Amino acid sequence: MALPEKYSQTILDKLSSLLNDRVSTNPSVRDTHGKDESWHHPHRPDVVVFPKTTEEVSEIVKICSEFEIPVIAYGTGTSLEGNVIPHNGGIVVDLMHMDQVLRVNAEDLDCTVQARVTRKQLNEFIRDQGLFFPIDPGADASLGGMAATRASGTNAVRYGTMRENVLALTVVLADGRIIRTSRRARKSAAGYDLTRLFVGSEGTLGIITEVTLKLYGIPEAMAAAVCSFDSLEGAIDTVIQTIQLGVPIARIELLDDVQMGAVNAFSKLDYPVKDTLFLEFHGSEAGVQEQAETVQAIAAENSGGEFKWATKPEDRNKLWAARHDVTYATKALRPGAEVWATDVCVPISRLAECILETKKDLADSFLIAPLVGHAGDGNFHLGFVIKREEEHELKEAERLNDRLVMRAIAMDGTCTGEHGIGLGKMKFLTAEHGEAVSVMRSIKKALDPKNIMNPGKIFTI
């Protein structure tokens, strides 16, 4: 229990006087807020609060600061490395009421949303204006959570990640002060890049309450395709050559045969159970055609079959829904199982080597782990299908994960391309960053001296 017993009632009184009935100590509410979509062990927070404004978040954090209580922001709870699990207890700040699109500046191709607006909600909101927001992790995550995790997804190869697409943030600091990290200009050389500092800080430096994002015009033409390969090498080489040639491809996703089997079964599809690429091209009609011809030629030289095209919106949506549902498809491979999802990212020249060595590890293991990835970024995932109560399965997943991560780091890659460090990747941070971790720690201490903001995530103090 992180709420100091002596002051417990005082704290609850203060929260209630601020938020009325938007304070909960109900065990089932607390349990709902004690977990994410990862394999990490849940932990019940002491209190869950539901603010409506940045100012209320600020007052909540001031109370947490006064009594030195952990405070953890919560969006959709879809993190994959335990990032939002309140493993030291404390107060979870569920931002569910902060779900308004505040402004769309169509002329400037940007918008400002409250943190709990989800990516799909935003896209529905702006579609009529001919605009879209491309970043799409598997889950329909909140944009605040996506910023905090430095998330990306299938479109990152063309449109970048949250790192490139957040223009500014409103953040509540550890002492309750509210800052705006930047203005709406597309570029600036005015002082330290606080926007990028908070993007990817996983709630450890402050709570993001508003996000200003870049938007894009919906392309004149979009076409998606599926291509099966006779070999995994052929699929990977197609990705590598496409990127090296500078084709502005919008999506180029790799699914291995195991993943395709799972996807077919879960999403009721009948693609060949082979190593496969899901592709998408954006541009003018002529541009899309030109890109598609280039990539088809590359694929043909690398054991790729015919492209199966999806150009109608409903067909494209079905294809990408199947791609986004891979975690659920993987889970369905084994009733009652969970998925330990991991992700690494390497320079593209090392991608084939990294994936093939990993597949060799898997071939020698008793665990099943479909492979899927944003291969155009050099980023891929394994989903270990485990039963949490089977100690030897957890151990084996850990062993395989360790080998995968250390392999990626040895190839000048990173221990996580998009899931964040959370709890699950903490032990790899020093292997990746060395002395630079001490700089991160100094920043954490400077901005959160009482260590109340999502404490014990990314690194220990």
Added chain:
Amino acid sequence: MALPEKYSQTILDKLSSLLNDRVSTNPSVRDTHGKDESWHHPHRPDVVVFPKTTEEVSEIVKICSEFEIPVIAYGTGTSLEGNVIPHNGGIVVDLMHMDQVLRVNAEDLDCTVQARVTRKQLNEFIRDQGLFFPIDPGADASLGGMAATRASGTNAVRYGTMRENVLALTVVLADGRIIRTSRRARKSAAGYDLTRLFVGSEGTLGIITEVTLKLYGIPEAMAAAVCSFDSLEGAIDTVIQTIQLGVPIARIELLDDVQMGAVNAFSKLDYPVKDTLFLEFHGSEAGVQEQAETVQAIAAENSGGEFKWATKPEDRNKLWAARHDVTYATKALRPGAEVWATDVCVPISRLAECILETKKDLADSFLIAPLVGHAGDGNFHLGFVIKREEEHELKEAERLNDRLVMRAIAMDGTCTGEHGIGLGKMKFLTAEHGEAVSVMRSIKKALDPKNIMNPGKIFTI
């Protein structure tokens, strides 16, 4: 004199034993390192040192830390806001010997260079491999300096700024520790984004000694054009509509009539002395043609004349050399004068308003100030032609600059798009960032507690 007199000889002895003859107290060497290309007053450093390695930089900084002496990194000295002026004295670290391209990973489209490699030097080095690096401030600046300033240039509208194009940095911290901020993977969610923290920190948090950069394949087709307009509004509206339509234009530069007069005279050209756009298109042959047709149609509807094309490399180079030489062209307008260059950046929807109000200010002033800008980013510059000894000219430039900057900030823009804060924009930082400046200050204090890294720049402690 920032060198503490009592220890002066000790410090020089330590430096000499480290660097042998690569330590200078020669007055003319010190004078060369006491200024940049701005109007700000020079200040002679106490010592200039010339390290050859990151380790030597580290040892130099350790000496500076021990004796609490200001230490300022120096590349090409081409900053425009006094960023490298050692205005508190101290030791200037000239990185001239750190000018090697260390690695080119053509397959990964990246490279690692020592900090003093200049942008032109890099481009010459990689051209044979079909690669280029797009970021191009006017000067042939060092890539370390460009990273430290968060520089951009004419290609940023398509390729981004240093913010988007630096993959990793090697940095010497204020106590001499050496860190690598990131690995070579294209994306990562592993911990705080230290790369982006040091990009734009202007040497106040550490000295950048190596830079890993994204590279791009030289496009299959490139075509540049010049288009004159009957009105400034027409030129600006062409820019705005081009951006809003999502045309992936590589360059779209605005030069007002005053600037065109200066450019014609300096670069021996004969363009009409009218408000003008310099444009460039990159892509496949068909893609370039498609983009060009779209923008020609937009221009024609906005009082634009015929496009004068430059497709041969030598013609394109001549055109862009003229563009890059605008500062020298502006200086040549008035013998013996200097240029007070300023830059702001606003959301594109406010660009016309911002520029037209600024032109009205200029029309009412006795100062001449050509206007030129990376209009596609909402970023533009004025170059006040002044004589430093004329107090009333400095005052008038300051008045006009204040009005320009506060106007840009009021439009949700920034006080500098690409020149940095240095000394010149310090007074605007709080107007732009408010409470967020205190967060920057906390970070500075945490990483440089003795305030020795380029002290007194960006903000005071």
